[in-house]
Amino acid sequence: MTRNSDLELIALTKRYGETVAVDSIAHRFKAGVYACMLGPSGCGKSSTLRMIAGHETVSDGSIVLGRRDVSHLPPAKRGTAMMFQNYALFPHLTVQDNVAFSLRMAGIDKPERHKRADEMLELVELTALAQRKPDQLSGGQKQRVALARALITRPQVLLLDEPLSALDPFLRIRMRAELKRLQRELGISFIHVTHGQDEALALADEIIVMNNAKIEQAGPVREVFNTPKTAFVARFMGGHNVLNLPQGHIALRSDEMIVTAPSAGRIDGRVVGVEYQGTHVALTAEVAGGQEVTALMPDADYLKTPKDPGEVIGLHWDDRVAHPVSA
Amino acid sequence: MTKQITAWIQAAPMALVLLAFLVAPIVMIVIVSFWGATEYSIYPAFQFDNYQFLFGSPVTYTVFFNTLKYALITWALTLGIGFTVAYFLAFEVRSLKWQIALFLICTIPFWTSNIIRMISWIPFLGRNGLANSTLISWGVIDAPLEWLLFSDFSVILAFVHLYTLFMVVPIFNSMMRIDGSLIEAAKDGGATAWQTLCHVIIPLCKPGIMIGTIFVTTLVMGDFITVRFMSGSQRANVGRLISNDISLLQYPSASATAVVLLVTVLIVIGLLLRLVDIRKEL
Numbered sequence: 387m388t389r390n391s392d393l394e395l396i397a398l399t400k401r402y403g404e405t406v407a408v409d410s411i412a413h414r415f416k417a418g419v420y421a422c423m424l425g426p427s428g429c430g431k432s433s434t435l436r437m438i439a440g441h442e443t444v445s446d447g448s449i450v451l452g453r454r455d456v457s458h459l460p461p462a463k464r465g466t467a468m469m470f471q472n473y474a475l476f477p478h479l480t481v482q483d484n485v486a487f488s489l490r491m492a493g494i495d496k497p498e499r500h501k502r503a504d505e506m507l508e509l510v511e512l513t514a515l516a517q518r519k520p521d522q523l524s525g526g527q528k529q530r531v532a533l534a535r536a537l538i539t540r541p542q543v544l545l546l547d548e549p550l551s552a553l554d555p556f557l558r559i560r561m562r563a564e565l566k567r568l569q570r571e572l573g574i575s576f577i578h579v580t581h582g583q584d585e586a587l588a589l590a591d592e593i594i595v596m597n598n599a600k601i602e603q604a605g606p607v608r609e610v611f612n613t614p615k616t617a618f619v620a621r622f623m624g625g626h627n628v629l630n631l632p633q634g635h636i637a638l639r640s641d642e643m644i645v646t647a648p649s650a651g652r653i654d655g656r657v658v659g660v661e662y663q664g665t666h667v668a669l670t671a672e673v674a675g676g677q678e679v680t681a682l683m684p685d686a687d688y689l690k691t692p693k694d695p696g697e698v699i700g701l702h703w704d705d706r707v708a709h710p711v712s713a
Numbered sequence: 714m715t716k717q718i719t720a721w722i723q724a725a726p727m728a729l730v731l732l733a734f735l736v737a738p739i740v741m742i743v744i745v746s747f748w749g750a751t752e753y754s755i756y757p758a759f760q761f762d763n764y765q766f767l768f769g770s771p772v773t774y775t776v777f778f779n780t781l782k783y784a785l786i787t788w789a790l791t792l793g794i795g796f797t798v799a800y801f802l803a804f805e806v807r808s809l810k811w812q813i814a815l816f817l818i819c820t821i822p823f824w825t826s827n828i829i830r831m832i833s834w835i836p837f838l839g840r841n842g843l844a845n846s847t848l849i850s851w852g853v854i855d856a857p858l859e860w861l862l863f864s865d866f867s868v869i870l871a872f873v874h875l876y877t878l879f880m881v882v883p884i885f886n887s888m889m890r891i892d893g894s895l896i897e898a899a900k901d902g903g904a905t906a907w908q909t910l911c912h913v914i915i916p917l918c919k920p921g922i923m924i925g926t927i928f929v930t931t932l933v934m935g936d937f938i939t940v941r942f943m944s945g946s947q948r949a950n951v952g953r954l955i956s957n958d959i960s961l962l963q964y965p966s967a968s969a970t971a972v973v974l975l976v977t978v979l980i981v982i983g984l985l986l987r988l989v990d991i992r993k994e995l
Contacts, residue, residue, distance in 0.1 A: 441897050462903030474898035478916045488902030490912070539902070 397447035409599035422586035425596035467541035475520040643681035651700030746968035763969035795880025803888035838862040863945035880925035887921030
């Protein structure tokens with residue numbers, strides 16, 4: 387049973403001529419979830435989002451939102467709204483008119499649509515700038531306008547296409563906190579496409595990792611991070627070493643690696659890099675077969691037994707932290 | 714200080730060219746417009762005879778009205794056609810290769826001279842021309858249409874034919890700069906194709922429309938040869954008034970008409986610029 391306003395993708399496929407951009411993917415987004423679609427560029431995550439939004443035709447399969455097949459409906463009839471990567475604000479309209487645009491298209495009269503636009507602007511704390519034009523706004527302000535414009539249609543699902551990529555790192559962290567706050571307040575689903583795994587970890591309840599037009603792994607954020615199913619997911623999520631051992635590939639969180647004296651651990655390695663990261667030190671060692679392993683240790687621990695490049699060390703880990711992954 | 718001098722030197726060549734070939738002739742025309750003339754001579758003076766005659770003659774008003782009428786009708790038609798062509802090129806043709814190819818096709822008529830393009834209408838529109846004989850053979854009409862050639866119709870037809878591209882190019886340029894995601898954003902907001910056109914595309918094309926408008930109105934208002942050929946000398950506009958005066962060596966009178974025309978065109982452009990601030994939009 388699909389609950390109302392769950393979004394389900396069924397064997398969703400996108401083909402551009404011979405190339406398959408999205409290859410028969412299936413997933414259910416529960417209502418009210420903050421989901422991040424994560425993957426390298428060209429993995430099909432944006433095509434998937436654009437198909438859900440209705441800006442890209444579906445080649446095969448369907449999109450079901452709240453028990454309704456929306457695969458072939460126009461964007462505005464789907465119950466979704468999209469926030470574009472470069473915000474796509476109308477440069478000739480004021481902030482207020484930008485936000486009220488969809489109401490104007492629906493033929494709602496001026497006082498009513500301005501009232502509702504002002505409410506939305508209050509939600510994103512932009513009331514003071516209602517009469518400005520987009521080119522008089524900063525990046526963060528433009529983003530909020532775009533958000534208000536998308537939310538005014540009261541969508542069941544908000545689709546965000548790399549919404550933070552145009553912002554500087556400091557603003558990015560502030561805006562992502564704001565996105566999370568809004569999502570919690572509104573209680574609607576957010577589907578957020580990004581290629582930054584830190585962004586996904588910080589925001590998402592649920593992560594969908596895509597690669598080569600397929601979903602590599604999907605699940606709650608901690609599950610995806612802690613128990614990656616494939617070497618690709620482990621590498622892409624970061625913070626993991628993927629080791630090819632005789633018994634198969636295993637993923638090991640680099641902060642669970644224990645540095646020991648040579649021959650005292652499970653494998654030996656030669657230190658090739660020491661990187662100070664503030665609270666931690668990242669020690670990179672080359673082990674048998676030329677594989678590189680990173681051990682992330684608290685800086686206090688490192689300072690007790692400092693290592694130099696070229697030195698041989700042992701590396702140990704507990705069985706519980708080793709996750710077999712498929713190559 | 715030295716920076717300023719460099720800037721002046723850099724601007725000097727263009728300034729000198731404009732001064733010598735634009736400002737000086739216009740000043741000359743203004744001066745001559747106050748001169749006097751007899752049947753066989755012109756003499757330097759400062760008198761308002763030419764202007765008095767110009768504003769006292771009912772012909773002047775008819776001819777100016779005609780000129781504005783041609784400009785307005787031509788503008789409306791070139792805008793309609795130009796916008797449609799530009800829209801097709803910018804939004805319906807997806808690949809850049811085809812856009813460039815089709816755009817070049819639009820410019821092909823310009824490989825021949827204005828006059829030849831104009832004259833080639835004559836055998837087509839004439840009394841026993843292609844258009845009339847085809848219509849008669851189809852049974853649409855019984856007798857040849859007289860208004861096809863040497864009429865306002867043929868004058869405006871030629872103007873539209875000659876100047877539509879001047880509308881297409883700036884509008885196409887404006888349209889190409891519209892971010893595709895704006896169209897999607899409009900769609901996302903529930904806009905129909907027509908609403909997108911009215912609320913997004915046309916407002917964003919305003920600078921292009923305005924530049925095209927200035928091109929077409931100035932070209933049509935300054936023209937004399939098209940009106941002469943296509944109307945078989947049966948219609949007049951201000952350009953013809955001036956050219957007639959010149960052929961009669963009535964330079965002072967021609968200058969006065971030219972000054973009035975220049976002022977009229979400047980007023981029209983001034984009004985247009987009040988509607989859209991081009992500098993801001995470029």
